[in-house]
Amino acid sequence: MTMPAAATERGAALWPPEAGTASGGPTRRLRCCDASACRNAGGIALRQALLAARTAAGLGEGALAIQAVGCLRLCGRGPLVAADGPGGSRLWGGLPLPLADQLVAVVVMGAAELHSGSAAAIAPLPGSAVSARQPQPGQGPWPGIVAGSESEPAPVQGAVPGAGSALGPEPEPGSSPSLVDPLSPYRLDLNHPFFRLQKSVVLERCGLVDPDSLDDALAQGAYAQLRRCVRQLAPEAVRAVVRRSGLRGRGGAGYPTGLKWDTVALQPAGPRQVVANGDEGDPGAFMDRTVLESDPHRLLEGLAIAAWAVEALHGTVYLRAEYPLAIARLRRALEQVEARGGFGPAFTGTSWPLRLELRVGAGAYVCGEETALLQSIEGRRGTPRPRPPYPAQRGLGGVPTLINNVETLAAIPAILREGGEWYAGLGSTPCAGTKVFSLSGAVVNTGVVEVPMGTPLRTVVETMGCGVVGGLPVKAVQTGGPSGGCIPERHLDTPLTYEAMAALGSILGSGGMVVLGPATSMPALARFFMEFCVQESCGKCLPCRAGTVQLAALLDRVVAGRAEVADLERLEELAAMVKATSLCGLGQSAPNPLLSTLRHFRAEYEAACEPGGAGVGAHGVAQTPSPPTFPPHHQPASPQDETGAQEPPAARREP
């Protein structure tokens, strides 16, 4: 099975090498990000304005295609619009609606024509600098990632090795482009490290493919590997490729995927199940959402290949209810497959009777834990059960069940296309391949990045993310959500591998990365995550149900400045107990944010215990994580509880 040339070439590129020509469509097109973040920023209205502007200009689909696509990565600058034309690709972010007609004009006519011929139509555009700005990605003379921000200071001063040189050439002498091109303040530099250092494997079609169109996905290579597997490769051969790739579970545990597939496949003969875990619940994590909203057929292909490899005939995608757009797109993708007769007839030309279905969660974080997830799929209360037996031995309906994270499965088609060795060569020993991270918090460039495993944390946070807003120093990076910890600035050169993160008391986790500025109080951050665990504990086992409540109460005392040194000892003792004795991963990792901040920022806790100390407010830091750190849709789903009302009187403390 040979791949269309366009699809294979694209493997590593974030942007189409020869834009617009890959699928034989019009040579000029606008790709409008239609994923959640850009939608929330007004992406739909902008796309409609662009369509109206195209109509007003008397143009049709042939002259300029305007397409809804998935994530264009830099979520914090949405709504994002990418333009492909003969000169390459350009990207704009946060464009106001009134500028839609100018954008259409610029893209259709090209900058040179715009300047010489039609300047009157797009007045006021005096000056001669526009013609100097050829639509070459990366040629923009703009500091930072935003075009036309010359008047602003660079986002990070001094703290970003290499970033300064990556910002593009200096402006030409005498030119002042930002005064003449109304679009230039919104132009984003595609040669910025944020884009340039990305290695798109899982996200290779994100931002290029229309997430609602099966035909578009097929034209860009979707299901080609499934067809190849079913027609040419025995299940064992597929598993061998995955084994050689060194792929490890992207949900956070990092279990070798090939080993897991083998474990399921080698169970005694009988039915099997495959499950995609899309219950991405960590605050600050939106990698799986990006995949699902941008390229849903990719997950279906990965899951179908997994089903082939372990000889399952039924698969389930479990999605959290808080992702309505992802649910809608995946549902539509499944309907499109069904409408063509299912996976076997439609894509493989065989009668392979694989059936996939979608199950939507009910808002419990703990259902991302695999045994709780299985309970939830079966319609039971989503509580974990002790392992063994592992789901690979006894899972859904009592049969061997393969459970993989969405991102893990989304990597499978590319691995099969390019080979296991290719994927293994992308990362660093012992972590192969690439990993998607969602960068948020106090960072300048908020968005989704996919980088090779082993990339230093500093590269992602400072070079790509441009550090903290306002040029402030990075205080720490929170990785792994409520199960993870905080990596302090002095450890930012740590490579992003499962082992290196664990050695620092955090975890690589599913890929959520929240950058913390100097104003963040670490005890308050630990309190936030402990409260998250209090809310999201299923209540089955005692240490997680009652221990997290007591830990949160102790952290309340620290945050309020009412703590004593004995409270810190109690915190550590209880945290160790909850970690050691809880039933599932939620409770076992619930103390991690507390323990890692205690380890790296102990002084802040001790300051809160000083007599007369006014707690974390005393040294001029915020009482809670700053609001932008956690977008509203990443808050725990449950309503605020009444634990505050249950706060015991402080006088009840025992000696």
Next chain:
Amino acid sequence: MSVLTLTLNGSPVAVPAGSSLLEACRAAGVDLPTLCHLEGLSPVGACRLCLVELEGSGRPLAACVSEAAEGMVIRTDTPALRLHRRMGVELFFAEGNHLCAICVANGACELQDVAVAVGMDHSRFPYRHPLRPVDASHPLFSLDHNRCILCTRCLRACDELEGAHVWDVAERGSHCRIVAGLDQPWGEVEACTSCGQCVDACPTGALFHRDDTPGARRVQRGRAALLQQARQGHGWRNQGEGGP
């Protein structure tokens, strides 16, 4: 029947294959505190008091849900385990409203027994004093949520022995509570057969006979095991030799 040998607190022990670690310990005369476990019901591993250390494993195992394997080296009484058990019992006392002096189960309470066993004389953690109701709608029994430790033994007894599945758990985390039927008053649940097996299974005074006075609770904790044996092994006492 094949036999496994393991080392328990330094002594070799032989147990039938398929035994849980808890069964192995109890067969060897090593007592482990438990609250959610009741012989005759399926194990859930929720109270985390029966934790044991397995050599070569980084994390303690709940003995009730771990199967014994050949050659295991198990310790049940290390300083860390003692500390964790005691903290666990403290957390149980702090999360509910356990007032022994006015409790029907005073003197016949497994939570009390466990506290004595682990040497817990006070809780270092502040009492949460949750506001919890009492359900006295059933003609024969009552449910005092203040004394409930969420062991789910009532739930499993009703489901596995009586087959009525009257009980379930509602809500999450510290808000968890036992509910009857579709979160109805117990007395209105038609599925309840009033068999009283949940009351017998309750380790504390959360479920009790209406007319019990403080300290007057009578329990038949062996009934679950007896019924299970009867159902599965057909070992009715009034059949075969011996008789009742």
